[in-house]
Amino acid sequence: MAGKALRLGMVGGGEGAFIGAIHRAAAALDGDWRLVAGAFSGDTDRNRRSGEALGIDPARTYDSLDALLAGEQALPADERIDALSIVTPNHLHAPMAIAALDAGFHVFCEKPMALDLAEARQIAAAAERSGRHFGLAFTYSGYPLVEEARARVARGDLGKIRLVQVEYSQGWLSQAIDRDGNKQAEWRTDPARAGLGGCLGDIGTHAFHLAEHVSGLRVSEICADLSIHVEGRRLDDDVNVLLRLDNGARGILKATQVAAGDENGLKLRIHGEHGGLEWAQMEPNTLTLRWLDRPTEVLRAAGPGLLPSTLPLMRTPSGHPEGYIEAFANLYRAFATRIRGGEAWFPSVGDGLQTMGFVETVIANAAGDAKWTALPGA
Amino acid sequence: MAGKALRLGMVGGGEGAFIGAIHRAAAALDGDWRLVAGAFSGDTDRNRRSGEALGIDPARTYDSLDALLAGEQALPADERIDALSIVTPNHLHAPMAIAALDAGFHVFCEKPMALDLAEARQIAAAAERSGRHFGLAFTYSGYPLVEEARARVARGDLGKIRLVQVEYSQGWLSQAIDRDGNKQAEWRTDPARAGLGGCLGDIGTHAFHLAEHVSGLRVSEICADLSIHVEGRRLDDDVNVLLRLDNGARGILKATQVAAGDENGLKLRIHGEHGGLEWAQMEPNTLTLRWLDRPTEVLRAAGPGLLPSTLPLMRTPSGHPEGYIEAFANLYRAFATRIRGGEAWFPSVGDGLQTMGFVETVIANAAGDAKWTALPGA
Amino acid sequence: MAGKALRLGMVGGGEGAFIGAIHRAAAALDGDWRLVAGAFSGDTDRNRRSGEALGIDPARTYDSLDALLAGEQALPADERIDALSIVTPNHLHAPMAIAALDAGFHVFCEKPMALDLAEARQIAAAAERSGRHFGLAFTYSGYPLVEEARARVARGDLGKIRLVQVEYSQGWLSQAIDRDGNKQAEWRTDPARAGLGGCLGDIGTHAFHLAEHVSGLRVSEICADLSIHVEGRRLDDDVNVLLRLDNGARGILKATQVAAGDENGLKLRIHGEHGGLEWAQMEPNTLTLRWLDRPTEVLRAAGPGLLPSTLPLMRTPSGHPEGYIEAFANLYRAFATRIRGGEAWFPSVGDGLQTMGFVETVIANAAGDAKWTALPGA
Amino acid sequence: MAGKALRLGMVGGGEGAFIGAIHRAAAALDGDWRLVAGAFSGDTDRNRRSGEALGIDPARTYDSLDALLAGEQALPADERIDALSIVTPNHLHAPMAIAALDAGFHVFCEKPMALDLAEARQIAAAAERSGRHFGLAFTYSGYPLVEEARARVARGDLGKIRLVQVEYSQGWLSQAIDRDGNKQAEWRTDPARAGLGGCLGDIGTHAFHLAEHVSGLRVSEICADLSIHVEGRRLDDDVNVLLRLDNGARGILKATQVAAGDENGLKLRIHGEHGGLEWAQMEPNTLTLRWLDRPTEVLRAAGPGLLPSTLPLMRTPSGHPEGYIEAFANLYRAFATRIRGGEAWFPSVGDGLQTMGFVETVIANAAGDAKWTALPGA
Known part of the structure; x- marks a missing residue:
């Protein structure tokens, strides 16, 4: 819990997906993030249903990542998303991360980072030139x-x-x-x-x-x-x-x-x-x-x-077990802390x-x- | 995740308290609940700081439970809280639960239910006459x-x-x-x-x-x-x-x-x-x-x-441990399901x-x- | 391993019994004891077969405890048993222990000590007057x-x-x-x-x-x-x-x-x-x-x-598990040590x-x- | 427990050694074996003290393996050892095992079998030509x-x-x-x-x-x-x-x-x-x-x-733990069973x-x- 929640967008993670729901729970857990936009599925109906189920404003339930990036960039700075979570299959990580970074958004991406090292280096370059933060879901380090x-x-x-x-x-x-x-x-x-x-x-x-x-x-x-x-x-x-x-x-x-x-x-x-x-x-x-x-x-x-x-x-307190979602939430919290200008480690x-x-x-x-x-x- | 989140108020659980934060995390985890109002502390400054840190509208950060109940009742039905979480020391459970039930709000209360059996029976009567749901945080059953x-x-x-x-x-x-x-x-x-x-x-x-x-x-x-x-x-x-x-x-x-x-x-x-x-x-x-x-x-x-x-x-999935907060969240989820008219068990x-x-x-x-x-x- | 083994007799523990075999293994483990005499069963055939299977001299496979005590007392001091193990059902513990103590033999007895406290006190008195050691198989303390x-x-x-x-x-x-x-x-x-x-x-x-x-x-x-x-x-x-x-x-x-x-x-x-x-x-x-x-x-x-x-x-060494028989053997070893005049605790x-x-x-x-x-x- | 105990000799395992004592305990546990002869140490005094402590007849506490083999061969068949345990450092396994097999004794040897594969093959040949059993202490398989x-x-x-x-x-x-x-x-x-x-x-x-x-x-x-x-x-x-x-x-x-x-x-x-x-x-x-x-x-x-x-x-019975010595004893028991003509597996x-x-x-x-x-x- 750290003041006003940051705004999160998500690509992937529609109905029936596993890891998207985990990202959402992890982001929500400490109140650091509020999910406000998404392109959850390439299937229009599934996308719409997913957005509704998540209580997302239909105007911010986008049909594609491109639409999402454009739509969010068009919003006032204090409304648009602060960061994008990428929870798609691996082959989309690199193109999407690069697009989002280049559009000025911080990115929190599922692992593996990319299909190969060459792609990963392209993400690294995008992060470098955009000055945006790139977080990678090596959950267990949380x-x-x-x-x-x-x-x-x-x-x-x-x-x-x-x-x-x-x-x-x-x-x-x-x-x-x-x-x-x-x-x-x-x-x-x-x-x-x-x-x-x-x-x-x-x-x-x-x-x-x-x-x-x-x-x-x-x-x-x-x-x-x-x-x-x-x-x-x-x-x-x-x-x-x-x-x-x-x-x-x-x-x-x-x-x-x-x-x-x-x-x-x-x-x-x-x-x-x-x-x-x-x-x-x-x-x-x-x-x-x-x-x-x-x-x-x-x-x-x-x-x-x-x-x-x-x-x-x-x-x-000791003896009240925390688990996988909490570990994941530690990464999202650290990611938020860095975006807010604080010190924290995340992969x-x-x-x-x-x-x-x-x-x-x-x-x-x-x-x-x-x-x-x-x-x-x- | 189940459609539009229900609106939650909280009494107690200000800065430094333990169980209030757990209730908030549990309520947030699955997106079933959104915390929108609270009377977090009898200490005005502490109450205000707690509300701010939680991103609560200052107008809905109330100085007392009475103020909260009155303020929320004055709001349109689709804005006011659906339920109140009571996370104070034990001696306040009964009077607060009764007041909230009688004001027409569902109540989710920390255990023990009351100071003694007589008090607990008064809560039972209030729940009966109000027709509202009363949930009790026997977390481990979650x-x-x-x-x-x-x-x-x-x-x-x-x-x-x-x-x-x-x-x-x-x-x-x-x-x-x-x-x-x-x-x-x-x-x-x-x-x-x-x-x-x-x-x-x-x-x-x-x-x-x-x-x-x-x-x-x-x-x-x-x-x-x-x-x-x-x-x-x-x-x-x-x-x-x-x-x-x-x-x-x-x-x-x-x-x-x-x-x-x-x-x-x-x-x-x-x-x-x-x-x-x-x-x-x-x-x-x-x-x-x-x-x-x-x-x-x-x-x-x-x-x-x-x-x-x-x-x-x-x-x-199996082998990705869930813990105490998730068990707690199961109770909050069941509580929401019942408020929405579905079937679910909670204490x-x-x-x-x-x-x-x-x-x-x-x-x-x-x-x-x-x-x-x-x-x-x- | 401590020099020449002491000589052990046993009453009870014939074919098919459980605890008698454990006593024998425990006594044998460290070489402190050698089983040389027994009255293993009231059934003559079963007794004989048990003695044979254990490699006991047929002359020292006795038909009853009385025969055993008499037979052993008749042997030269350096041949007769040093101690008697009692591994019969509970109701025989007291009469047998008292007889053996009074006959001058140390006794190692299964628990419980006796059928009731009065009997146990009679054993205590016999141990006192005979000056013999009485060990009791509270194995877990070993x-x-x-x-x-x-x-x-x-x-x-x-x-x-x-x-x-x-x-x-x-x-x-x-x-x-x-x-x-x-x-x-x-x-x-x-x-x-x-x-x-x-x-x-x-x-x-x-x-x-x-x-x-x-x-x-x-x-x-x-x-x-x-x-x-x-x-x-x-x-x-x-x-x-x-x-x-x-x-x-x-x-x-x-x-x-x-x-x-x-x-x-x-x-x-x-x-x-x-x-x-x-x-x-x-x-x-x-x-x-x-x-x-x-x-x-x-x-x-x-x-x-x-x-x-x-x-x-x-x-x-550490990591090479010892178990129940070894714990039992610790009691038999302590019992032997005390008979030899050393210091050691046993129940x-x-x-x-x-x-x-x-x-x-x-x-x-x-x-x-x-x-x-x-x-x-x- | 299986009738009259077989007679065991041991080479190595004098005072202060670890594995020799384990072999003795394992052999003794079920009453299948009785240690009757040994060459426990190349140091004459240490050898003598070890034999005494183990209650071995001084005439059968030999100064060397050669003396042991010769001495035992000179005894009547129903007195001499049935088998020899080799518990020396590794470099002695092969020469000793071969000598003992060739002298007509069964051998139970510590692992590794030999210094190298060539030596191991020589043991194999000796076992083959002698028709004697060769057991190897891969304890954990017991x-x-x-x-x-x-x-x-x-x-x-x-x-x-x-x-x-x-x-x-x-x-x-x-x-x-x-x-x-x-x-x-x-x-x-x-x-x-x-x-x-x-x-x-x-x-x-x-x-x-x-x-x-x-x-x-x-x-x-x-x-x-x-x-x-x-x-x-x-x-x-x-x-x-x-x-x-x-x-x-x-x-x-x-x-x-x-x-x-x-x-x-x-x-x-x-x-x-x-x-x-x-x-x-x-x-x-x-x-x-x-x-x-x-x-x-x-x-x-x-x-x-x-x-x-x-x-x-x-x-x-279940819940009464057995451990390392009991596992070892299972190998010694199987070894005895085979020597007696029965069926049993050992390494x-x-x-x-x-x-x-x-x-x-x-x-x-x-x-x-x-x-x-x-x-x-x-």
Whole structure:
């Protein structure tokens, strides 16, 4: 809650979509944002119904992004949207983000940033020339105990980092539901709409981002095995990667969408000379710290022992669980804070470029005979 | 998300308060409610600042509940608030709820319903005569897996119920913080503002409600031990109760606020002839079912095997945790649905009367020599 | 492993019995004991077969305890048994223990000590006059992390103790298997062989012992509800007790054998002014310490941070789980150490008297109208 | 317990050694074995003291393996040892095993089988020509729920296997304790005594064996990254391997001894088309089965739903935890059963050859530029 709410527009996220509703809930949660405009669907009827259901002024329920940008630019500055949320399939992220930035709006975009690194660089250029903020929905970095983990690694609690293990294990693509009418599955396994990677782009990027973000290290080279387990699928559904990090640490990244029975098992472990930490998204309010020379410590959201810098990321007292939407809301709040001129971190252009570089490198390595491939810029 | 948002007013919940912010987030989450009016504090400056921070029209930031009710009644029907949230200390619940109901507004009230059973009955009468809805914030009944548990017990999965164990274990009142300036602690331990029970009224009522709600049984008689562990405290901070239920089942209710180190440990276990269930609020997306004759089953929010009636209570796919605010939002959503004429369950007058009867019975039993005391109406 | 093994005799524990095999494994584990004689069954054939299967000299496979005691007394001192293990149904504990003590043998006896307090006092007298050691199989006190918990409470880590919660939840008697030929169930629900209490004597005594042993407190008065949930059963199968302890602490003891689906859920929680501890038998190598003012600590068997006095109770490095048999073996090892003249703690006469007093008090209280009943000696 | 105990000799395992004591406890637990002879240490005094402490006849406490073999062969057949346990550092496994087999004794040997594959093949040849049994202490395959997992995969519960993930995470070598007088650490990091691999041979072999044993698949090719994180160390302390299995499944094997704060974290996950299983050694009595289309099931040792073939591997009722020593004892029991002519599985020559092939392949791959290397025989 921070004074008058900022005005948000949205492209995508019509009836039946998943992630658009999450963006709206996250934006609404703390009262920082009010959704006032949208182009929710290319289907005119569906678009209209979505706008109505959301209580949007019909005049601001636009048929296309172009119409939305034009319509909003035509409004007085204190009425038009401050920022646009992009919650479409991946192939639209880049053109839409660039158009919105160039039209003068801040952009909060679903991940992955773009179809490939080249596109991502074009977004970066647009953000640069427009001077607008670009936020990227690496949601998991919005969890309070992820920030606690990051800050503790950064101040050296674990000593020099030696091991980084990150895994993201889902099972929902274990069957060929992408050919049975599941919309979510359909576009995510279609190279034209999903981009170069399947599981790699969809959740491998989350895992990679989390690993670099919390460890404070950069992956310097990787060795990857990509595979497709469901017959007829065109993009990878299983990703296994050995990591070498820039300080000499070693790591493993595993992402899969064919671990039948698994839900949304994103888990990060980092070990240094003196101890290790573990965080798992499915029980996000716990951060476990294990030590060579003293008992394991369990940090809990809003519990004793957290760093002061973590506290603002929580809304409820200890033991009242916050979850995925609240983590997401932390990113929207930080995004609002920056637009208002304050200081706050959220995933942005640099995070996006780094993950797109990872995607391309993994694909190249997996397709070739070379054991190790360096990341761009590494 | 359900068409045009209903309009909400709030009394209490100004700057620095805890539960008011939760109500606002819960009401906002799904877009069912828009906060448009409030009397947030008896302190004029604090009230004004709170209204501003929340983006409330200054004309609808009222100095008192009376002013709010009068002001809103004076507005056109399609502008005035639909319902009032009451998030004040306990002693104000009854007079405010009655005033608001009598003024024609639906009321969503923090628990406990009132200071005592007599007051609660006055609210019940006001709800009856006004024909307005009265919602009561027994938040934990809003969790999806609590509903799953209730429905499974109701359809007989466990067989005849034999054992009910409920515990609510907090530690935040382990020290005399109520005399050290902690506002939350202060009023909760003051008989004039908290009511007859301390821990009993604050969290014992939650535990009791959950036990009856999920088991589908009524507690018929109790045997209680109330105690005060922190010197100088005037209300109980620890509650131990033996339960006998109306079908012959036996139970235990434990509520405490002096379990140093505990967070918000609300946990329910119910056993029947064929198996048992366990749900714990601190990991609310899991419901464990244990069976005499087959392996333990773990049901997960949005996972396979849930009853269809539970599904609408979740917003995210399996493995994306929802928490306390989302459970709260389920109650606000049900409240809105009923106001709009739909069908939905939320805790209401009957739940409130039953819990206030429990509070009075426990206090009477604990003060006397009789071993067992029957509940009102049992 | 401690030099030449002591010689053990056993009464009871023939083919098909459960607890006798556990005693043998526990005694054998560390090489402290060698089983050399037994009267395993009143059925001559079964007794002989049992002795053979165990590799016992046929001459020392006796038809009765009397024969065993006489036979062993007739052997040279360096051949005869040092101690006798009694693993029969409850009603035989007292006469056999007294006979063996009076015959000059140390005795290690299954719990409960006896059918009632009067019998237990006769054992106590026999132990006193014979000068022999009497060990009692309160197995759970043999777990390393139970000892760690006890020692930490004793040195004041938690501050003054306020809350003691102990529960022992089993489900194996949820059906009337005691009338379907299950031998274990049969005698445990027969008052003539089990004693005054059913569930109360069988596992309520374990729970009570653990609570007093770890808290270092004595229960001064109790208020109890005993019930029978399975039709036709003659002894309690569910026990709920409110506890008041001698320092003013309050507690709850719950023991049940009709929690369908539960296994062997013995769990202890103790809270003091500064924090609380939790130990659960089904994951016995973990002791959780929660604190008001700092992060939760998780102590692990053979891990860092344990008290030096706990270390000798573990055989394997951290992370190599030890279990029930190892806990049992710790008691047999301590028993051997004391027989050899060393210092070691094991549950003995005092523990037995205290638990039998508890059993009798609970039964008396549950049968009467008085709310609170004092324990003998309290 | 199975009739007269077999007679066991032991080489290695004197005072202060770890694994020798575990072998003795495991052999003793069920009464199948009696330790009657040993060459416990090359240090004469230490050997003598060890024998005395274990209650071994001084005449059968030998100064060397040669003396032991000669001495035992000179005894009557019904007195001499049936089998020899080898619990020395790795470099002695092969020569000792071969000598004992050739002398006509069955051998139960610590892992890894040998320093390299060539040596392992020599043992295999000796076992072949002698007709004696050779058991290998892949302890973790002795856990009941590992067997349950194996049998369920074998009968197709999970469908075609797609993913295999195994990790073995320890932290005890996080510091340079191998140069600070820790005997265990010292020889394990010395190529002359440990063999080709450090962490790879010590625990990587366990992980590999478990993965193949439970999945029923063979690893066909691997891509590995070996590293040394502690300065001055001569053998790997961290192992990351991508696996390709012979049915097309993909996998990851992670073994490390520098995960500071980790204990003995061996964990296996296998996913097939319909579901996945998870087993973790540190809570070994639980096997979790997750399904695409129904709730997660948790199988518990001695609980309902286990396969009949698993039941004989447990000694205690459900909820009475068994651990590492009991798993070990299951191997010793199976070894005894086979010696007596019965049917039982224990890890043997084939398992050893396969793991030694893995060690050599990993080392070769990690040292070279090729991405994938096939395993011997794959």
